[in-house]
Amino acid sequence: MGNVIAQMLVKGVVFRLESELPCEAKFLLEDFRLAVNGAIRAGLRARVTSRNALARLAYSDFRKEHPKMYAKHLVSAFEVAGSILKNHRRRVRRGNAGHVPYVRRVFMKAENQAYKLDRANGVIDLPIRAGCHVMLTLVLSDYHRGYLSDSSYSLGSLTILPDRAIIAFRKNAPRQYVPDSVLALDTNERSLDGVFAKGDSGVAVKAEFPDIAMIQQRHHDRRKRLQKKKAHDRRTSRRLCRREGKREHHRIEYRLHQVANAVLSFAENQKSAVVLEDLRGFKPRWNKGLNRRLSLWPRRKLHRIIEYKAQWRGIPVVKVDPRNSSRTCPICGRIQDSRMGTEFECECGWHLDRHINASLNLLQTAISKGMAGGLRFNPGAFQHDVMMILYDPVTGARSEPNGTSCIGLAT
Ligand SMILES: [Zn+2]
Numbered sequence: 001m002g003n004v005i006a007q008m009l010v011k012g013v014v015f016r017l018e019s020e021l022p023c024e025a026k027f028l029l030e031d032f033r034l035a036v037n038g039a040i041r042a043g044l045r046a047r048v049t050s051r052n053a054l055a056r057l058a059y060s061d062f063r064k065e066h067p068k069m070y071a072k073h074l075v076s077a078f079e080v081a082g083s084i085l086k087n088h089r090r091r092v093r094r095g096n097a098g099h100v101p102y103v104r105r106v107f108m109k110a111e112n113q114a115y116k117l118d119r120a121n122g123v124i125d126l127p128i129r130a131g132c133h134v135m136l137t138l139v140l141s142d143y144h145r146g147y148l149s150d151s152s153y154s155l156g157s158l159t160i161l162p163d164r165a166i167i168a169f170r171k172n173a174p175r176q177y178v179p180d181s182v183l184a185l186d187t188n189e190r191s192l193d194g195v196f197a198k199g200d201s202g203v204a205v206k207a208e209f210p211d212i213a214m215i216q217q218r219h220h221d222r223r224k225r226l227q228k229k230k231a232h233d234r235r236t237s238r239r240l241c242r243r244e245g246k247r248e249h250h251r252i253e254y255r256l257h258q259v260a261n262a263v264l265s266f267a268e269n270q271k272s273a274v275v276l277e278d279l280r281g282f283k284p285r286w287n288k289g290l291n292r293r294l295s296l297w298p299r300r301k302l303h304r305i306i307e308y309k310a311q312w313r314g315i316p317v318v319k320v321d322p323r324n325s326s327r328t329c330p331i332c333g334r335i336q337d338s339r340m341g342t343e344f345e346c347e348c349g350w351h352l353d354r355h356i357n358a359s360l361n362l363l364q365t366a367i368s369k370g371m372a373g374g375l376r377f378n379p380g381a382f383q384h385d386v387m388m389i390l391y392d393p394v395t396g397a398r399s400e401p402n403g404t405s406c407i408g409l410a411t
Contacts, residue, residue: 007173009312010156012166013147015122018137021162024128025136029160031069032077032108035062039081040101049085054078068129072114076157080109110158117155117167119148124158124165138165174314179273179373183266184363186325186355187277187299189213192263193355195363196388197377198270202363204356204382205266207391209259212252212298219248252298255393260305262391267315273373274315275359275366276303277322318371325361326354330379352384 021029035058042057043049055078062074080103088101116125122138122145138144147153147169156168181198183205192207223241230237267274279300303319310317327336329346336346344350344357352360360379366372 007311009171009173009308011147011169011171011312012159013144013169015138015140015144015165015167017164018139021136021160022134024132025126025134025160026106026162028069028073028126028128029106029108029162031066032073033103033106035066035069035074035077036081036084036103038062039078040084040103043081043085044100049082049089051075051079051082054082054085070114070127070129072127073108073110076109076111076114079111105161107159107161110160112155112157115158117148117158122148126158126160136160136165171312173311176314176316177271179271179316179375181270181272182275182363182366182372182375182377183263183270183272184275184359184366185263186322186359186362187279187302188355189299191355192259192302192390193353194359195356195382196266196270196272197363197375198272200378200381202360202377202379202382203386203388204353205388205390207259207263207389208393209255209391211393212255215248215251215255216298219244253301256298256302256305259391260302260309263306264309264313264315266390267310268313272315273366273371273375274306274310274317275362275372276306276317276319277325277362278319279303279322316373318366320362320365320369320371322358322362325365326358328361330357330360330364352382 038061039054039058042061043054046053046057048054048057055075058078059074062069084101084103088097091097110126114127117123118125122140124136124138125133126136127133140148147167153169153171156170158168159166181196183194183196185192185194185205185207190208190210190213192205192209194205195202196205223244226240226244227237230240263274266272279296307317324335326344327338328334329336329344329348329350331350332346332348334346334348336344342354344352344354360382363372363377364379367375367377
């Protein structure tokens with residue numbers, strides 16, 4: 001698995017606020033937004049995107065307008081503006097610039113030296129300007145207390161929105177274990193199908209998520225209907241579609257997290273390396289219509305979720321080139337001309353469920369490239385009569401702790 005440089009992992013945890021923001025904080029959020037938009041304008045005019053260049057351009061003007069604002073918040077505003085400008089520049093290069101960037105949402109971001117957190121009681125001490133601080137009390141569940149009380153997490157930035165705060169918790173990525181088995185998974189529209197190989201034998205595994213494609217289809221149809229019905233009122237139509245989209249997004253994401261957790265708990269218990277196909281090369285084919293494009297997104301998302309959750313748990317994940325994986329015979333190496341039905345059949349007599357067969361090929365690719373920790377596997381030893389269920393939507397649908405989270409990476 002090569003040498004892995006210790007990576008800093010960052011997880012943003014969302015906290016609700018116990019009471020409404022005090023006036024001073026509301027004004028600060030407004031000021032922060034003005035500062036970000038001011039810096040964006042200055043950056044666009046001068047064609048710069050770095051935080052320091054933006055600070056040189058806009059600092060003195062903004063200082064004049066808001067002489068008392070805490071200087072560290074201003075620096076943070078330039079940082080936020082800088083990243084918005086960089087994204088904008090990337091879009092311009094790709095040729096889909098959209099409109100000039102502008103921040104509508106009121107929010108502010110404070111770097112970790114610019115606020116204090118009482119981790120025992122969940123109270124944020126936020127400086128507004130010289131001599132003026134506000135205290136923000138966070139609503140705590142067990143999920144939230146877990147982050148506050150774990151001293152292996154250090155604090156990163158704080159983002160404040162009118163009704164909630166997002167705290168970034170940072171931690172060094174744990175060392176990956178040395179695997180003594182492999183879990184190779186082929187990612188399909190409605191399931192992960194794979195093989196779990198340990199010692200001399202291998203068995204089929206499955207994690208099903210049929211409802212994700214269903215939710216997508218249903219929302220897609222509903223959106224279409226909404227667009228038709230509200231054709232005379234494009235603004236309402238757009239608003240309703242956006243709301244639909246958000247709801248769909250949450251429901252799908254929730255399921256994907258459950259699937260990923262189930263798969264990774266299994267891998268962790270078995271000390272498995274996880275093998276996935278590299279989906280980066282896949283380009284949606286436009287002529288196959290919208291449904292095709294929709295179906296690729298959850299799979300990519302699932303991979304991203306599996307990868308970052310695995311990093312937090314020290315589970316090795318390798319990605320292999322999936323070319324021909326669904327058309328190759330793992331026994332004799334023959335490549336079939338075309339895809340067949342649900343069963344893969346080869347002239348040499350080998351036959352297996354098409355998806356499971358694809359995962360056997362992913363496993364073999366990983367092994368042949370030395371990416372599976374020196375493990376060997378003989379596909380002839382595959383047990384055809386066993387199927388392990390890693391996730392089943394009926395029994396797997398537990399309720400999660402209340403609290404949403406998202407994870408990002410920082411090196
Ligand atoms: Zn064959």
